[in-house]
Amino acid sequence: MTEQGPAQVIPMLREYLTLGHREVETGRVRVHLATTTEDRTVRAPLRHQRAEVERVAIGREVAEAPGIREEEDGAVIVVPVLEEVLVTRRRIILKEEIRIRRVTTTEIVETTAALHSQVATVERLPAATPDPESRRPRGDGDDT
Secondary structure, three states, X not given: OEOOEOOOOOOOOOOOOOOEEOOOOOOEEEEEEEEEEEEEEEEEEEEEEEEEEEEEEEEEEEXXXXXXXXXXXXXXXXXXXXXXXXXXXXXXXXEEEEEEEEEEEEEEEEXXXXXXXXXXXXXXXXXXXXXXXXXXXXXXXXXX
16 A cells, blocks of 8 residues: 555556467479389309319339329329239239319300399479468467
């Protein structure tokens, strides 16, 4: 209270700000994929290996049986073949050797292979006709 009488209350205007959001379609995109196939000839070397067997007659007496050995930097494997001959005394005769040679050949072969690739085409489309309900902002506390 004041000397002039009771205090007067004057209502003031108060504003509130509510934020909302809405989805707006601005355009569309359509993507087309096209697959192409192209036949290409490819070349590659193929290595073949075969064994050649050569029998070499020796007919020589040896003191003991020789073992299997390699010659020509491992390209030839020599397998001794032994025979015992009965005489008044027994002697070991190297009858023959079997030589197995590794032979490597290379040839170029051609074959056709199908290669697939895809190309994407992007097409821009206008937005669909907007729905009037989608223009209304959706704020906090909205029940819609």
